[in-house]
Amino acid sequence: MGLILYRILLFLYASGVEIASVFNKKARLWYQGRKSIFKRLSKAFKGNTAPVIWFHCASLGEFEQGRPLLEALRDRHPDHKILLSFFSPSGYEIHKNYTGADWIFYLPLDSHYHAKRWLSITKPKLVVFVKYEFWYFYLKAVHDRKIPLILVSALFRKDQPFFKWYGSLLHIKMLRFYRHIFVQDDNSVRLLESIHIQAVTRTGDTRVDRVLAVRNNWTPIEKIDQFCQSSPVIVAGSTWPEDDNEIRHYAASHPEIRFIIAPHEIHPNRLEDCLELYPGSILYSQYLLQPEAFADRHILIIDNIGKLKRLYHYARICFVGGGFGKDGIHNTLEAAVYEKPVVFGPVYEHFKETVEMEKAGAAFPVDNVLELEQTFNDLLSDQPLYQSASRAAADFIRQSAGATNKILTFIDQNLIP
Numbered sequence: 001m002g003l004i005l006y007r008i009l010l011f012l013y014a015s016g017v018e019i020a021s022v023f024n025k026k027a028r029l030w031y032q033g034r035k036s037i038f039k040r041l042s043k044a045f046k047g048n049t050a051p052v053i054w055f056h057c058a059s060l061g062e063f064e065q066g067r068p069l070l071e072a073l074r075d076r077h078p079d080h081k082i083l084l085s086f087f088s089p090s091g092y093e094i095h096k097n098y099t100g101a102d103w104i105f106y107l108p109l110d111s112h113y114h115a116k117r118w119l120s121i122t123k124p125k126l127v128v129f130v131k132y133e134f135w136y137f138y139l140k141a142v143h144d145r146k147i148p149l150i151l152v153s154a155l156f157r158k159d160q161p162f163f164k165w166y167g168s169l170l171h172i173k174m175l176r177f178y179r180h181i182f183v184q185d186d187n188s189v190r191l192l193e194s195i196h197i198q199a200v201t202r203t204g205d206t207r208v209d210r211v212l213a214v215r216n217n218w219t220p221i222e223k224i225d226q227f228c229q230s231s232p233v234i235v236a237g238s239t240w241p242e243d244d245n246e247i248r249h250y251a252a253s254h255p256e257i258r259f260i261i262a263p264h265e266i267h268p269n270r271l272e273d274c275l276e277l278y279p280g281s282i283l284y285s286q287y288l289l290q291p292e293a294f295a296d297r298h299i300l301i302i303d304n305i306g307k308l309k310r311l312y313h314y315a316r317i318c319f320v321g322g323g324f325g326k327d328g329i330h331n332t333l334e335a336a337v338y339e340k341p342v343v344f345g346p347v348y349e350h351f352k353e354t355v356e357m358e359k360a361g362a363a364f365p366v367d368n369v370l371e372l373e374q375t376f377n378d379l380l381s382d383q384p385l386y387q388s389a390s391r392a393a394a395d396f397i398r399q400s401a402g403a404t405n406k407i408l409t410f411i412d413q414n415l416i417p
């Protein structure tokens with residue numbers, strides 16, 4: 001019964017994406033990116049004799065999570081080649097030219113036929129899925145071929161289907177296909193043990209190793225020092241309109257503070273909205289052309305992708321967006337790694353690392369604009385509070401590092417001859 005419903009859902013999903021591709025850019029990329037996929041895959045793998053490690057990530061966030069392990073395996077086993085696959089365009093389109101993998105493809109939608117053909121062409125010797133990827137036919141096909149299959153940086157909650165009365169119909173079966181599951185916390189271990197999944201190790205979150213690598217290889221961003229001058233700086237990263245509506249009044253009423261706003265999306269309409277929400281702001285691309293002409297502007301709107309991880313370095317306070325929307329906050333680790341206090345909206349309870357950072361005193365959730373302004377003022381004026389929060393962020397990152405090496409050691413000892 002569970003498999004029948006699963007097939008129906010896959011059919012409805014594929015049909016919905018095909019229809020949406022007519023008017024939705026993301027759906028169009030998803031649909032077109034899978035056209036002639038096996039023809040292109042066969043051509044790419046023709047003549048390959050090297051052993052293959054297949055990494056699969058749902059999207060951009062999962063790639064950043066799995067990247068430290070991917071690169072560590074590439075360095076440790078240079079005789080192996082890396083196949084990287086994505087499910088979502090937001091991962092594939094940004095990293096389709098990533099040089100750390102030998103091949104990068106969209107993963108065809110799950111089916112018995114697709115899984116069989118994918119594996120027949122690529123012939124992986126090790127398969128690594130990252131965090132939240134559960135595709136029944138792919139997992140079963142890998143398992144049936146006795147190819148080592150692991151899940152890394154996984155995080156489980158009691159409200160997930162695995163732990164419901166209907167979990168045994170399909171979801172628990174998928175968990176059993178994994179040779180080993182590496183989870184972020186002890187609660188995930190306990191939950192998996194409650195459904196008799198024993199091949200589990202708590203290693204922590206590989207994203208911590210990733211943000212540390214970014215920080216350790218930090219390079220300046222052109223003209224940002226010039227914009228910041230000697231003023232206190234608030235960097236607001238991955239913001240949505242709901243976040244900007246909470247920040248805008250504080251930004252407008254504090255010209256002595258420099259604000260760097262990095263919207264989560266940078267399509268023209270969104271950038272126009274930002275310029276309206278923040279009167280007197282300037283786009284980064286315009287500022288680059290004539291920084292002296294815009295020296296009086298104290299709000300900078302970042303209108304390109306890829307700089308946020310380095311932008312947090314310039315902040316006195318980091319605001320991470322998403323918490324005033326329904327889906328929750330973005331990556332707070334990217335900010336905390338620079339030993340800065342992190343502020344965000346009220347929707348964060350499903351983000352384990354952020355909950356722990358709040359308990360440690362490094363992070364500050366706010367429910368509304370008044371709380372946001374009070375928190376900003378406290379962190380700017382109360383030096384002991386600020387120093388305590390910064391130390392807490394540094395301690396949290398230091399204590400959370402090392403997941404990549406733990407997984408790599410297991411792979412070397414158990415999975416790769």
